[in-house]
Amino acid sequence: xxxxxxxxxxxxxxxxxxxxxxxxxxxxxxxxxxxxxxxxxxxxxxxxxxxxxxxxxxxxxxxxxxxxxxxxxxxxxxxxxxxxxxxxxxxxxxxxxxxxxxxxxxxxxxxxxxxxxxxxxxxxxxxxxxxxxxxxxxxxxxxxxxxxxxxxxxxxxxxxxxxx
Numbered sequence: 190x191x192x193x194x195x196x197x198x199x200x201x202x203x204x205x206x207x208x209x210x211x212x213x214x215x216x217x218x219x220x221x222x223x224x225x226x227x228x229x230x231x232x233x234x235x236x237x238x239x240x241x242x243x244x245x246x247x248x249x250x251x252x253x254x255x256x257x258x259x260x261x262x263x264x265x266x267x268x269x270x271x272x273x274x275x276x277x278x279x280x281x282x283x284x285x286x287x288x289x290x291x292x293x294x295x296x297x298x299x300x301x302x303x304x305x306x307x308x309x310x311x312x313x314x315x316x317x318x319x320x321x322x323x324x325x326x327x328x329x330x331x332x333x334x335x336x337x338x339x340x341x342x343x344x345x346x347x348x349x350x351x352x353x
Contacts, residue, residue: 191217193250193286194337195241195277196329197258199269200224202237202277203329206248207319209341216319217248219330230272238276245284253281254289254340256296256332289340296332299339311335 190210196203205219222240224233245253255278258271281288294304300314312324312331318338325331 190252190341191248191250192252192254192337192340193245193248193281194333194335194340195253195255196332196336197256197270197274197277198329199230199233199237199273200226201327201329202241202273203327203331203333204241204244205325205330205334205337206244206250207334207337207341214318214338214341216321216334218244219325219334221327221330230269234272234276237273238280241277241280242284245280245286250284250286252289252340253277253284253286254291254336255281256336257290257292289343291336291339291343295343296335296339299342300335 190208192207192209194205194207200223202222204222206217207214208217222237224236255274258267258274278288297306297311298304300318301310308328315321315331315334315338316324319334325334
């Protein structure tokens with residue numbers, strides 16, 4: 190099973206593609222979609238859509254997992270991230286992939302068993318679980334991989350709960 194994890198953002202949108210075979214997970218590809226802050230907002234969203242669509246076309250994920258937006262004190266930033274999430278969700282649904290959304294707390298629980306794990310704990314778990322030589326940088330990329338790994342764990346739990 191191929192899972193694409195997305196850490197949404199307008200300036201920096203992290204992505205991580207993992208493959209799950211049995212209980213093993215491995216990183217297939219990961220990186221960052223970046224947009225220039227001096228570019229028109231609509232063109233920034235188009236760039237995210239185009240690059241993400243290319244990633245989806247290349248890896249053909251069965252699931253696209255996206256971090257849920259949580260309330261942010263910076264309303265302007267929250268609106269911009271919400272717009273990016275809309276483009277990301279549209280790209281995913283048009284591909285035919287199943288969409289899963291997780292809060293930061295759900296991701297932390299799935300990876301560490303503790304919903305308030307700090308950034309460093311999360312990054313170290315990603316490094317260990319995926320057998321990487323180093324922690325992926327920047328944080329947006331590590332977060333995207335964490336969201337994908339969370340989806341792989343939660344998918345198994347969902348199937349158990351549904352008797353599959």
